[in-house]
Amino acid sequence: MQSNHIIVANHVSKVFTDPVDFRVLDDISLTVDKGEFVVLVGPSGSGKTTLMYALSTLDTEYEGTITVDGTDIASLSPNQLAQFRNSTIGFVFQFHYLLPDFTVLDNVSLPAIKAGVWSADEIEERAMKNLQLLGVADQARKRSSRLSGGQQQRVAIARALMNNPKILFGDEPTGNLDSKNTSMVLDILRDLKAEFNQTILMVTHDLQFAERADRVIAIRDGRIVNHE
Amino acid sequence: MSSPLRSNALVKIAWVHLVSKKRQTIVAMLGVMFGVTVFIFQAGLLTGLQNYFIEKTVNTTAHIHIYNELRAERPHVLDNVRAYDSTWKVVRNQKPRDEERRLRNGYQILRVLEQDPRVEGVAPYLGLQGIVRFGTAQQAATLAGVDILREDQLFRVRENLIDGDMLRMQTIPNGIILGSGLADKLGVQVDDNLAIISSKGVVLDMKIVAISKTGITAQDNTRAYITIRNAQRLLQQSGTYITDINIRLRDVNAAQTIAAEYQSRYQYRAEDWVAANANIFGVFRIQNITITFVIISILVVSGFGIFNILMTIIYEKMPDIAILKAMGYRNRDISTIFVIESLVIGVTGGLLGLLLGFIASVIMSSIPLNIQGFVSVQFLTINFNPVFYLVAFGFALLSTAIAGYFPARKASRFDPVEIIRSR
Numbered sequence: 001m002q003s004n005h006i007i008v009a010n011h012v013s014k015v016f017t018d019p020v021d022f023r024v025l026d027d028i029s030l031t032v033d034k035g036e037f038v039v040l041v042g043p044s045g046s047g048k049t050t051l052m053y054a055l056s057t058l059d060t061e062y063e064g065t066i067t068v069d070g071t072d073i074a075s076l077s078p079n080q081l082a083q084f085r086n087s088t089i090g091f092v093f094q095f096h097y098l099l100p101d102f103t104v105l106d107n108v109s110l111p112a113i114k115a116g117v118w119s120a121d122e123i124e125e126r127a128m129k130n131l132q133l134l135g136v137a138d139q140a141r142k143r144s145s146r147l148s149g150g151q152q153q154r155v156a157i158a159r160a161l162m163n164n165p166k167i168l169f170g171d172e173p174t175g176n177l178d179s180k181n182t183s184m185v186l187d188i189l190r191d192l193k194a195e196f197n198q199t200i201l202m203v204t205h206d207l208q209f210a211e212r213a214d215r216v217i218a219i220r221d222g223r224i225v226n227h228e
Numbered sequence: 229m230s231s232p233l234r235s236n237a238l239v240k241i242a243w244v245h246l247v248s249k250k251r252q253t254i255v256a257m258l259g260v261m262f263g264v265t266v267f268i269f270q271a272g273l274l275t276g277l278q279n280y281f282i283e284k285t286v287n288t289t290a291h292i293h294i295y296n297e298l299r300a301e302r303p304h305v306l307d308n309v310r311a312y313d314s315t316w317k318v319v320r321n322q323k324p325r326d327e328e329r330r331l332r333n334g335y336q337i338l339r340v341l342e343q344d345p346r347v348e349g350v351a352p353y354l355g356l357q358g359i360v361r362f363g364t365a366q367q368a369a370t371l372a373g374v375d376i377l378r379e380d381q382l383f384r385v386r387e388n389l390i391d392g393d394m395l396r397m398q399t400i401p402n403g404i405i406l407g408s409g410l411a412d413k414l415g416v417q418v419d420d421n422l423a424i425i426s427s428k429g430v431v432l433d434m435k436i437v438a439i440s441k442t443g444i445t446a447q448d449n450t451r452a453y454i455t456i457r458n459a460q461r462l463l464q465q466s467g468t469y470i471t472d473i474n475i476r477l478r479d480v481n482a483a484q485t486i487a488a489e490y491q492s493r494y495q496y497r498a499e500d501w502v503a504a505n506a507n508i509f510g511v512f513r514i515q516n517i518t519i520t521f522v523i524i525s526i527l528v529v530s531g532f533g534i535f536n537i538l539m540t541i542i543y544e545k546m547p548d549i550a551i552l553k554a555m556g557y558r559n560r561d562i563s564t565i566f567v568i569e570s571l572v573i574g575v576t577g578g579l580l581g582l583l584l585g586f587i588a589s590v591i592m593s594s595i596p597l598n599i600q601g602f603v604s605v606q607f608l609t610i611n612f613n614p615v616f617y618l619v620a621f622g623f624a625l626l627s628t629a630i631a632g633y634f635p636a637r638k639a640s641r642f643d644p645v646e647i648i649r650s651r
């Protein structure tokens with residue numbers, strides 16, 4: 001196992017038992033390297049989201065082993081898991097999931113506040129820097145629910161980057177955006193990868209995405225069907 | 229684990245939740261407030277009244293009262309006559325004999341009791357019914373033959389005098405102290421002369437030396453103090469005749485045990501003050517139970533109010549909870565948010581309730597009422613015991629905590645995956 005692997009999944013399977021037994025992940029093994037931009041594609045219902053939740057430590061109920069940044073996820077207690085997510089992983093979801101009654105700045109600050117490493121001033125500074133990076137610094141003091149969809153998604157990315165995550169996960173982050181906003185988000189992800197060597201794992205239906213990724217993993221019926 | 233920044237963030241989230249549900253939050257707070265207000269007001273009013281009554285009654289009831297209990301069933305005088313055959317014997321109208329009420333060796337018992345270190349004071353008593361006459365006005369009265377200094381030691385006679393001088397009972401042979409109601413009905417004042425007449429037909433001329441007002445209507449309307457010697461004269465009895473001994477103890481709460489001890493030692497009925505007022509305390513107990521139930525049910529209802537609003541917030545803010553968990557907030561952090569919310573409601577409602585309960589009590593206690601009933605009261609005596617305020621606030625917090633605990637736990641156990649998926 002090379003040290004360059006930041007995610008290692010070994011024979012991961014998962015069965016949903018409700019309403020009937022259904023093998024949603026079937027013996028999946030994969031690795032993701034540091035600084036790699038990997039895209040997960042596949043037909044609807046093939047298990048992409050399920051796999052991403054497992055790889056990103058949100059879901060811990062599966063067979064097999066997943067190691068992220070050298071840590072076996074299954075060995076962590078719920079509190080350790082929360083701590084691990086806070087420091088190591090950033091999320092962007094299809095629906096932006098900003099806290100609607102808070103300002104943009106507050107939303108972006110939340111992961112850093114939880115980390116408890118920086119002072120209030122440092123956190124604000126970092127937050128503004130990230131918002132700037134994503135071109136939404138001018139919205140910082142607005143309530144997040146006032147922003148457009150594309151702006152909200154960029155704020156969500158800024159938030160995901162707050163604690164310098166080792167991996168940025170996304171589940172169809174552009175699924176809800178028009179083509180202009182989609183390509184803007186894509187450009188941003190590309191830049192993150194190019195400038196900061198950010199490891200990125202995205203689930204998508206979007207072929208544009210696939211074109212710009214380092215690697216595309218295709219899934220069908222819970223199995224990996226190709227490695228490019 | 230709890231950096232101030234992080235707890236600030238949790239407080240802020242809680243605050244934003246509450247503000248986003250302003251109206252429901254206020255209703256929940258009002259529920260708690262109402263519960264606490266009613267608690268304080270009712271408890272203050274009720275115990276204030278009860279305490280006033282107990283104070284009045286206890287100050288006029290001996291801690292222990294020794295007397296000769298007349299039995300309703302007396303053995304028939306003919307029971308032992310010709311009991312061996314079935315001869316008919318008839319004696320109608322067998323009367324209780326007068327001297328049965330007498331405490332034999334009453335003064336000796338009194339002196340022994342005085343030596344008991346647990347006893348603070350002992351007072352002999354000889355009471356009778358009589359008529360008080362002033363010119364053509366006459367009133368039935370309970371003539372209480374007492375040793376006025378001892379009586380004062382037990383029942384604070386002097387404190388209740390509204391006119392005159394108690395000590396003249398000692399300096400003149402025929403002094404009498406009238407209850408205020410009795411004096412009013414007769415239309416007499418201090419230094420007036422009047423006559424008292426007993427059922428034996430004895431008439432004594434008396435001089436009013438003082439007028440007393442205890443606040444207990446029944447007593448003020450009928451009682452008159454005279455000396456024991458005069459009471460004995462009215463009953464045509466010798467100088468050792470007394471019917472009752474009243475005792476004041478150093479420790480009121482020991483009354484029951486000491487009374488039992490005296491009763492078995494002297495073979496006379498020795499009744500402690502609790503037993504003497506058992507029916508009143510029974511009423512109080514029922515009052516207290518009722519009011520406790522009312523208060524508890526109000527607090528339970530206000531608890532449901534809090535529970536309700538928290539559940540509403542939780543279901544509405546599920547996505548917030550999910551995303552907070554995804555970014556690394558722990559279950560504990562999530563439940564803290566909702567515990568804070570319930571505490572904000574409970575503490576705010578509770579404090580408002582304390583304030584309102586206090587204000588209501590103050591207003592109530594300053595309204596002149598002049599009730600003339602069981603006891604005469606000018607103002608409602610409301611009990612401002614701080615314990616009520618503490619207990620009311622404690623209960624508010626308790627019902628809040630219970631009402632907040634379950635929603636908070638539920639929120640903290642949400643699976644973020646399910647929430648994010650279901651969007």
Ligand SMILES: Nc1ncnc2c1ncn2[C@@H]1O[C@H](COP(=O)(O)OP(=O)(O)OP(=O)(O)O)[C@@H](O)[C@H]1O
Pocket residue numbers: 016017018019022024042043044045046047048049050051
């Ligand atoms: N909690 C669950 N219980 C039972 N079945 C589930 C559950 N969650 C997902 N599934 C099923 O697992 C399969 C994979 O779901 P998943 O969301 O991973 O698919 P996906 O590849 O992300 O699809 P899409 O492209 O539509 O998002 C689907 O058939 C789905 O119905």
Ligand SMILES: [Mg+2]
Pocket residue numbers: 048049050171203
């Ligand atoms: Mg999906």
